Amino acid sequence: MTAQLACYASDVPVGGTLRVELEAESGVVEVAMVRDEDGELHAISDICSHGAVSLADGEVEGCTVECWLHGSRFDLRTGKPTGPPAVTPVPVYPVTTDGERVLVDVDAPL
DSSP: OOOEEEEEGGGSOTTEEEEEEEEETTEEEEEEEEEOTTSOEEEEESBOTTTOSBGGGSEEETTEEEOTTTOOEEETTTOOBSSSSOOSOOOEEOEEEETTEEEEOTTSOO
């Protein structure tokens, strides 16, 4: 597959998130669309690698998103946890914009 429509830019407020489901070669992938505090859009796996809960329900701070269950933070650019309890990164996906359209390629994680 290639990049596909995930949402529209106006759907994700600055410092906010939006949960979307996209179709990958391997099946459905749950993605958290996140707009960091600088206004940049990111696509990261919606499933926390520590607690297996939705990261889209977490809070955005700077260029990280916090898992609401145990407080792990993940860097939106790399997917790496910035501290415990999570130790395993989560996938991040390339994002491109076409006007208001936000496209994500879940078959080509960064």
